[in-house]
Amino acid sequence: MDSGDLKIEWARQYMPVLGTIADRFRKDKPFEGMTIGMALHVEAKTANLVKTLAAGGAQVFITGCNPLSTQDDVAQALDRVDGVTCYAKRGCSVDEYYSAMDAVLDAKPDITIDDGMDLIHRMHTSRRDVLTKIIGGCEETTTGIHRLRAMAEEGKLEFPVIAVNDTPMKRFFDNVHGTGESALTAIMATTNNLIAGKWLVVAGFGYCGRGIARKASGLGAKVIVTEVDPRRALEAYMEGYHVMPMNKAAEIGDIFITTTGNKDIINEQHFKLLKDGAILSNAGHFNVEIDGAWLNKNAEQIIERDGIQSYLINGRTIHLLAEGRLVNLAVPKGMGHPIEVMDLSFALQALGTRFIAEHHTELKPGVHAVPDSIDREVASIKLASLGLGIDTLSADQEHYMCSWDVGT
Numbered sequence: 001m002d003s004g005d006l007k008i009e010w011a012r013q014y015m016p017v018l019g020t021i022a023d024r025f026r027k028d029k030p031f032e033g034m035t036i037g038m039a040l041h042v043e044a045k046t047a048n049l050v051k052t053l054a055a056g057g058a059q060v061f062i063t064g065c066n067p068l069s070t071q072d073d074v075a076q077a078l079d080r081v082d083g084v085t086c087y088a089k090r091g092c093s094v095d096e097y098y099s100a101m102d103a104v105l106d107a108k109p110d111i112t113i114d115d116g117m118d119l120i121h122r123m124h125t126s127r128r129d130v131l132t133k134i135i136g137g138c139e140e141t142t143t144g145i146h147r148l149r150a151m152a153e154e155g156k157l158e159f160p161v162i163a164v165n166d167t168p169m170k171r172f173f174d175n176v177h178g179t180g181e182s183a184l185t186a187i188m189a190t191t192n193n194l195i196a197g198k199w200l201v202v203a204g205f206g207y208c209g210r211g212i213a214r215k216a217s218g219l220g221a222k223v224i225v226t227e228v229d230p231r232r233a234l235e236a237y238m239e240g241y242h243v244m245p246m247n248k249a250a251e252i253g254d255i256f257i258t259t260t261g262n263k264d265i266i267n268e269q270h271f272k273l274l275k276d277g278a279i280l281s282n283a284g285h286f287n288v289e290i291d292g293a294w295l296n297k298n299a300e301q302i303i304e305r306d307g308i309q310s311y312l313i314n315g316r317t318i319h320l321l322a323e324g325r326l327v328n329l330a331v332p333k334g335m336g337h338p339i340e341v342m343d344l345s346f347a348l349q350a351l352g353t354r355f356i357a358e359h360h361t362e363l364k365p366g367v368h369a370v371p372d373s374i375d376r377e378v379a380s381i382k383l384a385s386l387g388l389g390i391d392t393l394s395a396d397q398e399h400y401m402c403s404w405d406v407g408t
């Protein structure tokens with residue numbers, strides 16, 4: 001086994017839910033004769049999802065969904081798996097990135113699996129030739145769902161897509177615990193900085209921001225939250241965090257993590273306020289949350305280290321991690337989410353893909369929720385793998401929960 005195979009095998013040991021589903025797929029072959037096109041972060045956990053779909057009879061074609069998140073040894077190991085072709089390469093140019101997407105689309109997929117909606121966007125613009133065969137898709141992340149909903153509202157989305165991100169089993173674990181732990185792990189591994197005692201600014205108190213704030217606070221950071229939603233800002237305040245606008249936080253923060261899914265969160269006006277040595281990072285999907293283009297254009301000097309660009313501005317140095325791309329995956333030491341978390345998210349992807357394969361004729365073009373039965377099934381398999389039991393509702397309790405006639 002080479003390093004890529006060893007990484008995939010390491011992850012497999014901690015993915016009992018996906019393992020259970022792979023055993024079922026091996027028996028039932030739900031994707032026999034189908035082609036699945038994927039654009040996901042190509043690393044060891046994703047490789048196990050790909051192998052699960054191939055075990056179900058699919059021909060799988062995959063590329064990356066970010067130029068910096070591919071692990072080349074894993075991509076090569078995946079390409080050697082029967083029924084799998086992998087085009088991903090770390091550090092590819094933008095042209096190479098889209099050529100690899102086109103190579104996936106050349107395979108004429110029946111089903112797509114995206115993280116950020118780049119495949120689906122391409123199919124609806126420059127690659128409309130592949131729309132004739134497609135039966136549906138699955139989307140992994142918040143930003144991809146935002147884009148899909150915007151498309152659907154304009155009547156532009158031409159096939160059904162399952163919003164894997166929007167289920168409790170994804171948001172409560174992947175976004176909260178996955179992004180929370182892995183963003184901080186990546187920052188610590190890249191900078192070798194102490195978190196304890198630092199002012200750590202979290203922009204956006206959504207699912208990801210909550211996880212980052214909670215875990216940073218557990219490590220001893222003094223957490224500042226910036227928000228635009230008054231309810232979420234109040235929630236952050238009640239959790240014990242400092243709440244303020246970014247132009248105030250910019251003067252105080254030592255480490256910044258943006259996770260809004262929005263653009264220009266830290267921009268020119270904030271760069272001018274930052275302390276010398278401030279560390280900026282992004283955990284949102286696209287590299288638009290921190291205005292790196294302004295820094296590249298206006299810095300008096302730029303020093304490149306592995307995963308860190310340091311910019312000299314007005315006599316102060318500002319450090320940007322991973323070019324502002326999602327820090328937990330794009331820094332050289334970024335491992336992405338912990339394996340156990342992706343076991344749940346990818347179990348949802350695998351069962352969502354099967355749902356599309358079996359029910360696409362009943363689904364209209366648009367964004368569809370993951371059926372609640374699938375979400376519960378993933379939770380139940382995970383609980384069983386942990387050896388944990390829970391109670392069940394009695395018939396009397398079920399009746400009580402659905403009735404209105406019993407009062408005080």
Ligand SMILES: NC(=O)c1ccc[n+]([C@@H]2O[C@H](COP(=O)([O-])OP(=O)(O)OC[C@H]3O[C@@H](n4cnc5c(N)ncnc54)[C@H](O)[C@@H]3O)[C@@H](O)[C@H]2O)c1
Binds near residue numbers: 229
């Ligand atoms: N790094 C990862 O591995 C990973 C994992 C999951 C999701 N994501 C990405 O992280 C981003 C956030 O996801 P989420 O599930 O937490 O979304 P969410 O919608 O739950 O939270 C986003 C929050 O940002 C706030 N916000 C928007 N604009 C803002 C601004 N200008 N200033 C301050 N706050 C602002 C919103 O009010 C909201 O509370 C998305 O881009 C998503 O795709 C990344």
